[in-house]
Amino acid sequence: MKNEGGKENNRHSTPGKKEAETLIQTVEDYRREKEILLALSNELTKVREKNDLLHLFKKGIKGLFYISHTIITLIDYKDETYTPFLLDNEGSPIRTHDRYQEMVHSRFSLNEPFIQSVLQASAPISFLLKEVMDLPQSPPFLQVNYEKGVTEILMTKLMKEGKPIGFLHIYTDKPEGFSAEFRSIINGIVPQISGAVSNILKNEELLKEEKEKSFLLDFSSEIAAVRTKDDLARAVHGAFRKLNPSGGFVIRRINEDKHTLSIYVYDMPNVKNRKIIKELENTSFEMNDGLQNRILNSAIPVLLNTEREIRRGITSTYLQYWKQLGIENFVGIRLRNGETNLGILLLDIDEINVRLLKGICAQISIAMANIIANDQVSKTQGEQAFLLDFSKDITRVRTREELQHAIFTVLDKTMHTKLAMIRVLEDDGIHLSAFMYDKSLFTKVKDQFDNMAAHRITVDEPYTAQVLASEEGIMFSVEEEIKSGNDYAGLWRSTGLKNMYALPLRVGDKSIGTIWILANRLSPLLVKGICAQISIAIANIQANEKLLTYKKKLEIENDYLKEQIKTIYNFSEIIGNGEAMQRVYRLISLVADSNTSVLITGETGTGKELVARAIHNASGRKDKLMVKVNCAALPANLIESELFGHERGAFTGATDRRIGKFELANNSTLFLDEIGELPPDAQAKLLRVIQERELERIGGKQTIRLDVRLIAATNRNLDEEVKAGRFRADLYFRLNVFPIHLPPLRERQEDIEPLANFFIQKYTRSTGRKIKSISPKVIQKLRSYTWPGNVRELEHLIERSILLAEDGKIDDLFIPESTGTDKTNPALLLNRSLDEVERSYIIETLKRCGGKISGTGSAADILKIPGNTLHSKMKKLGISKSDYFS
Numbered sequence: 001m002k003n004e005g006g007k008e009n010n011r012h013s014t015p016g017k018k019e020a021e022t023l024i025q026t027v028e029d030y031r032r033e034k035e036i037l038l039a040l041s042n043e044l045t046k047v048r049e050k051n052d053l054l055h056l057f058k059k060g061i062k063g064l065f066y067i068s069h070t071i072i073t074l075i076d077y078k079d080e081t082y083t084p085f086l087l088d089n090e091g092s093p094i095r096t097h098d099r100y101q102e103m104v105h106s107r108f109s110l111n112e113p114f115i116q117s118v119l120q121a122s123a124p125i126s127f128l129l130k131e132v133m134d135l136p137q138s139p140p141f142l143q144v145n146y147e148k149g150v151t152e153i154l155m156t157k158l159m160k161e162g163k164p165i166g167f168l169h170i171y172t173d174k175p176e177g178f179s180a181e182f183r184s185i186i187n188g189i190v191p192q193i194s195g196a197v198s199n200i201l202k203n204e205e206l207l208k209e210e211k212e213k214s215f216l217l218d219f220s221s222e223i224a225a226v227r228t229k230d231d232l233a234r235a236v237h238g239a240f241r242k243l244n245p246s247g248g249f250v251i252r253r254i255n256e257d258k259h260t261l262s263i264y265v266y267d268m269p270n271v272k273n274r275k276i277i278k279e280l281e282n283t284s285f286e287m288n289d290g291l292q293n294r295i296l297n298s299a300i301p302v303l304l305n306t307e308r309e310i311r312r313g314i315t316s317t318y319l320q321y322w323k324q325l326g327i328e329n330f331v332g333i334r335l336r337n338g339e340t341n342l343g344i345l346l347l348d349i350d351e352i353n354v355r356l357l358k359g360i361c362a363q364i365s366i367a368m369a370n371i372i373a374n375d376q377v378s379k380t381q382g383e384q385a386f387l388l389d390f391s392k393d394i395t396r397v398r399t400r401e402e403l404q405h406a407i408f409t410v411l412d413k414t415m416h417t418k419l420a421m422i423r424v425l426e427d428d429g430i431h432l433s434a435f436m437y438d439k440s441l442f443t444k445v446k447d448q449f450d451n452m453a454a455h456r457i458t459v460d461e462p463y464t465a466q467v468l469a470s471e472e473g474i475m476f477s478v479e480e481e482i483k484s485g486n487d488y489a490g491l492w493r494s495t496g497l498k499n500m501y502a503l504p505l506r507v508g509d510k511s512i513g514t515i516w517i518l519a520n521r522l523s524p525l526l527v528k529g530i531c532a533q534i535s536i537a538i539a540n541i542q543a544n545e546k547l548l549t550y551k552k553k554l555e556i557e558n559d560y561l562k563e564q565i566k567t568i569y570n571f572s573e574i575i576g577n578g579e580a581m582q583r584v585y586r587l588i589s590l591v592a593d594s595n596t597s598v599l600i601t602g603e604t605g606t607g608k609e610l611v612a613r614a615i616h617n618a619s620g621r622k623d624k625l626m627v628k629v630n631c632a633a634l635p636a637n638l639i640e641s642e643l644f645g646h647e648r649g650a651f652t653g654a655t656d657r658r659i660g661k662f663e664l665a666n667n668s669t670l671f672l673d674e675i676g677e678l679p680p681d682a683q684a685k686l687l688r689v690i691q692e693r694e695l696e697r698i699g700g701k702q703t704i705r706l707d708v709r710l711i712a713a714t715n716r717n718l719d720e721e722v723k724a725g726r727f728r729a730d731l732y733f734r735l736n737v738f739p740i741h742l743p744p745l746r747e748r749q750e751d752i753e754p755l756a757n758f759f760i761q762k763y764t765r766s767t768g769r770k771i772k773s774i775s776p777k778v779i780q781k782l783r784s785y786t787w788p789g790n791v792r793e794l795e796h797l798i799e800r801s802i803l804l805a806e807d808g809k810i811d812d813l814f815i816p817e818s819t820g821t822d823k824t825n826p827a828l829l830l831n832r833s834l835d836e837v838e839r840s841y842i843i844e845t846l847k848r849c850g851g852k853i854s855g856t857g858s859a860a861d862i863l864k865i866p867g868n869t870l871h872s873k874m875k876k877l878g879i880s881k882s883d884y885f886s
């Protein structure tokens with residue numbers, strides 16, 4: 001240190017004349033000094049512009065004092081540094097120094113001895129560079145100046161309101177250094193320089209404020225024109241480009257769930273990786289991630305450092321991406337409308353201008369709130385208009401197909417998703433079965449989905465129970481359900497959609513089912529509206545389907561009723577009192593009242609159906625119709641559907657649901673006529689139904705429990721059918737619990753006359769003819785006939801005879817020509833074996849040829865076989881002469 005403003009030392013140095021001269025000189029100096037000071041201070045008070053200050057200062061002392069260059073530095077108390085503020089761009093020799101730029105942008109510590117001594121000095125203080133530059137912690141600019149030939153520095157602090165605000169640095173490269181006069185002038189001028197610096201600072205601040213104001217004004221007029229999200233993005237982009245041409249911004253909006261934030265608008269000019277952008281665009285970030293919530297809770301912008309936040313344990317993926325993208329620092333500011341947080345603005349900048357940012361964010365917030373409100377209004381209007389259309393569509397829906405079309409269309413067109421499942425409650429109020437779904441949603445997990453859909457669930461199934469108990473439905477996050485072990489969530493995840501929206505379907509207070517829709521996001525208003533409409537449509541369709549089923553059932557019952565009326569007189573009486581029929585009556589009364597299955601056997605026309613009806617009419621089920629199925633009368637491919645019913649679409653041609661005869665005979669009797677003709681598949685299914693007492697319609701999932709009494713009849717010998725493998729033994733045993741055999745008419749001749757009389761009465765009544773009796777001759781004829789068609793044949797014969805009778809008397813019957821034991825009558829071919837028929841035919845031919853076996857006009861000739869063959873056949877069939885010569 002040389003000295004502190006030691007002006008007095010130069011004055012009063014020599015006595016006498018010299019003293020007088022010196023005094024004059026001193027006065028002169030003083031005057032000059034005053035002049036300089038006055039001139040300088042006059043100039044300096046005018047200074048407003050940064051560049052003017054040093055220029056005027058230098059100009060003021062030019063020619064009077066020599067200096068090499070000056071600098072003004074400003075103190076920053078926040079980080080306890082001082083930094084260059086005004087530089088001498090023309091005179092400074094260090095401008096060519098390598099470290100010049102570094103010096104210009106450095107912040108030098110206030111806490112070191114060199115600058116502390118300046119701060120403590122009450123007047124300008126000078127230093128020889130070589131003495132101070134190597135002292136510990138000395139600022140590097142001393143060294144840099146020294147290296148450029150500067151020898152000495154004069155420093156003084158600049159004050160404002162009693163507090164140092166910066167320093168004036170004056171450098172010289174001359175050995176004589178700074179004169180006392182110079183020091184004195186500097187000391188005198190410091191207040192003016194301080195004032196000028198303050199003025200410059202104030203002016204700069206004012207200019208900055210002006211600039212900000214005009215910036216905000218521009219921005220606000222741009223924002224005022226913003227109507228859409230895109231407009232907002234453009235306006236914000238333009239504004240930030242002006243402030244920081246290379247930086248980007250992101251505005252995140254708080255989602256409707258109030259727990260997450262997603263990108264609203266953004267501009268990331270430095271991010272070239274589309275994948276990262278897509279990822280950032282499509283992700284909802286947890287609000288309470290330790291960072292977003294901090295920004296939302298802070299009234300002022302928050303300056304953040306990516307690395308530091310990661311170290312603090314913030315795990316949100318966007319930080320990792322930012323790190324990857326090299327974003328070191330960023331600023332987060334909340335966007336808020338009144339007391340409501342709307343979202344956050346994130347800016348890729350290092351410095352914060354709090355006032356400006358707050359101004360910008362206030363404008364963005366207003367625009368954003370307006371856009372959101374506008375969007376909400378037009379969304380609500382759109383949704384309402386849409387719901388109106390949907391409700392119009394749905395009122396026209398009558399069938400399940402039409403409903404499916406309406407639902408699939410609405411989900412596809414407006415929600416861009418598909419129906420996962422509608423389950424409806426069954427009549428028992430406990431089970432829910434699949435009603436409608438879109439398989440194409442689950443193509444990746446087809447089998448698993450089919451299994452799930454085929455599976456009936458109950459109202460107690462936990463997820464269904466939750467949904468049914470909820471007012472507005474439940475949104476399941478697929479990922480969270482996966483984590484919590486929800487078995488269905490795997491299926492959900494296969495669709496790539498993020499949420500499962502499950503809602504109860506209700507009509508009034510009554511739950512009718514559940515609807516499950518997978519989507520990334522859905523409007524709650526829309527879903528609720530749609531579900532209400534769907535609920536009503538389903539209820540209508542169900543009622544419609546029920547009505548159709550009842551109608552069908554009634555129609556079928558009606559058919560049976562008609563049939564029953566037609567035959568009512570038939571089963572009111574069974575004619576025949578012979579021993580064989582007495583036995584049958586006993587059996588009927590024994591079995592009628594039980595639920596035992598009965599198998600009635602006997603040749604065709606022996607009255608098997610009559611007996612079946614008699615059993616039914618004598619049973620507790622008589623108030624309901626006995627249902628009859630003729631197993632021989634139906635094509636094999638329809639028999640199962642006739643017996644067990646089918647659901648619509650169960651097979652080609654099944655255009656409607658059909659109630660099977662089994663279901664129709666519930667609580668009554670099912671008469672299976674000609675059971676021996678039942679195809680094997682149907683036998684197997686029949687057996688299952690008899691065993692389990694329940695069935696499922698073909699193509700149906702619902703199990704129907706049944707209480708049906710079975711009576712089967714056949715004219716076949718089922719024992720033999722079983723042996724030949726044509727009839728299932730297990731089914732035979734099930735049916736043959738109580739066998740009743742009806743003997744052929746030829747074996748109960750005693751019944752022929754009463755039967756004949758019964759039929760005469762019956763047909764005289766219906767034809768109006770008056771036949772009183774049958775002659776004994778005719779009765780005799782009837783008895784001697786073999787009646788291959790049994791009672792039915794007798795009935796038909798009498799009917800025909802009555803039509804042909806004259807004089808109220810049946811004198812003759814139109815029995816086929818060869819009666820009695822003649823078995824060549826084609827009618828008699830029935831119920832006979834091939835050997836028997838062959839034997840009768842050979843005997844008949846031999847008779848016609850007078851017993852001639854071979855040769856011209858012989859039996860072999862007529863039969864067109866060699867004589868030898870006929871011989872051996874006769875031998876095999878046991879034909880002897882007595883057979884054809886009697």
Ligand SMILES: Nc1ncnc2c1ncn2[C@@H]1O[C@H](COP(=O)(O)OP(=O)(O)OP(=O)(O)O)[C@@H](O)[C@H]1O
Nearest residue numbers: 570574575576603604605606607608609610791792
């Ligand atoms: N004992 C009887 N008394 C009065 N009518 C009878 C008697 N037996 C049979 N019939 C009449 O004969 C006709 C044939 O009887 P039914 O249809 O019951 O015979 P079925 O053995 O079932 O014949 P199929 O094996 O050909 O079906 C019917 O009109 C029936 O009313």
